[in-house]
Amino acid sequence: SVIGKSPLQYINEYRIKKSEELLKETDMNIMNICLECGFNNMGNFINTFKKQTGLTPMKYRKDNI
Numbered sequence: 268s269v270i271g272k273s274p275l276q277y278i279n280e281y282r283i284k285k286s287e288e289l290l291k292e293t294d295m296n297i298m299n300i301c302l303e304c305g306f307n308n309m310g311n312f313i314n315t316f317k318k319q320t321g322l323t324p325m326k327y328r329k330d331n332i
Contacts (some may be wrong), residue, residue: 290328
């Protein structure tokens with residue numbers, strides 16, 4: 268692929284970027300952010316988020332308030 272990633276990797280990176288914004292800028296709960304960003308499974312969301320950021324969504328929010 269031209270960008271050196273699979274389509275799923277690209278989409279997940281976009282989704283995690285969006286979820287980072289929501290974690291920082293809103294007080295939406297993490298399950299709603301998970302669903303809003305196109306993940307339908309909380310475990311998958313947390314694993315993908317942690318792989319990309321090094322933090323869980325909850326820790327990320329705590330560190331960025």
